[in-house]
Amino acid sequence: MSTDTNTDNDADTGTDEENDTGGGHCSTPDSDGEVAEEIAIISFERKLPVAEEIREELADEYVAIDILEYHGDVFEEHWGEYDCFVGLMASGIAMRKTAGLLDDKWEDPAVVVIDEELTWAIPLTGGHHGANQVAHDLSQLGAVPAMTTASEAAGKQGIESKAKALDAHVVNGDSTVATNLAVLNDDLDVVERLDGPRAVLVGDDVTVMKRNDEGVVLGTGTVSGVEKGQVLDAWEAALDDLGLDFSDVEFVATATRKESEEGLYEAAREIGAGVVLFEKETLFDHEGPTPSRSKELIGWPGIAEASAIAGGREHELAREKERFDEAVTVAVGR
Numbered sequence: 001m002s003t004d005t006n007t008d009n010d011a012d013t014g015t016d017e018e019n020d021t022g023g024g025h026c027s028t029p030d031s032d033g034e035v036a037e038e039i040a041i042i043s044f045e046r047k048l049p050v051a052e053e054i055r056e057e058l059a060d061e062y063v064a065i066d067i068l069e070y071h072g073d074v075f076e077e078h079w080g081e082y083d084c085f086v087g088l089m090a091s092g093i094a095m096r097k098t099a100g101l102l103d104d105k106w107e108d109p110a111v112v113v114i115d116e117e118l119t120w121a122i123p124l125t126g127g128h129h130g131a132n133q134v135a136h137d138l139s140q141l142g143a144v145p146a147m148t149t150a151s152e153a154a155g156k157q158g159i160e161s162k163a164k165a166l167d168a169h170v171v172n173g174d175s176t177v178a179t180n181l182a183v184l185n186d187d188l189d190v191v192e193r194l195d196g197p198r199a200v201l202v203g204d205d206v207t208v209m210k211r212n213d214e215g216v217v218l219g220t221g222t223v224s225g226v227e228k229g230q231v232l233d234a235w236e237a238a239l240d241d242l243g244l245d246f247s248d249v250e251f252v253a254t255a256t257r258k259e260s261e262e263g264l265y266e267a268a269r270e271i272g273a274g275v276v277l278f279e280k281e282t283l284f285d286h287e288g289p290t291p292s293r294s295k296e297l298i299g300w301p302g303i304a305e306a307s308a309i310a311g312g313r314e315h316e317l318a319r320e321k322e323r324f325d326e327a328v329t330v331a332v333g334r
Helices: 045-061 074-078 091-099 131-141 159-165 173-184 228-240 262-271 280-285 294-298 303-311
Strands: 038-043 064-069 084-088 110-114 120-125 168-170 209-211 216-222 249-255 275-278 317-324 328-333
Touching (some): 038 045, 038 074, 045 084, 074 091, 084 091, 091 120, 110 131, 159 168, 216 262, 228 317, 249 262, 262 275, 280 303
Parallel strands (some): 038 084, 216 249
Antiparallel strands (some): 110 120, 168 209, 216 328
């Protein structure tokens, strides 16, 4: 394809290329519980080496990453073919070229822009439906993911993120405006779990999530600075003891105090599982049978068993906690 830099001005003076000077942290789901899997990087010709650098860095994270050379109609021509567009360009270009294509937040592809210096990764649309996830993954190249969705900006796990982590999908998308506001205001922490057969009557401000699959929950506690390999080895050993493997994992459960433990998150991404964070009060409500010194030392119940019980469908343990490599404690919930 050819580059169209002379006909699409970013301002009253200069071209897109002249005004695109650059300068200036994905698992986030869409409504059906899936993350962005197929990405198109749209780049001006002179920035193609940077686009290739992005593709090489993220290749293992996605099913497909294509590079499309920019021209005036490139977004329109490929709209609907990809889960997310990464515009290696000024945000104004991407905003103008995609604004008229937007139709439904649950169906539209996500759009992220990143500058040539890989300084900022900015989700423009579809933050909860893939853009935040992709922006976070771009942080591997040094870019700062500029999350503007309210829950993520406040460091909280929004409803769509909870759905992905639980391997579920949101049935009634319009309800998430109210429930994400409740998350933001600390009025909603725990997702209620109902098993059927049962009939439930709900209002417009109740978000209904339906499970995608059934599996076990990996309740996990770690030492600070744990490495991905240590976590993976511990999970594999715990699952192998039950005759299970990573494909049987529904999600990983841990405590909110572990939300910055990158090694844990890297391991979860490696096995394609989401991470659910439980508050201290919830874990106290689901304390496990094995004594733990953490209550005495830090005022928290044992994280591995409590989170496995809290997250498990039957609130029961399939395997009590075990410590591996003096770094990772794992319990398995049903």
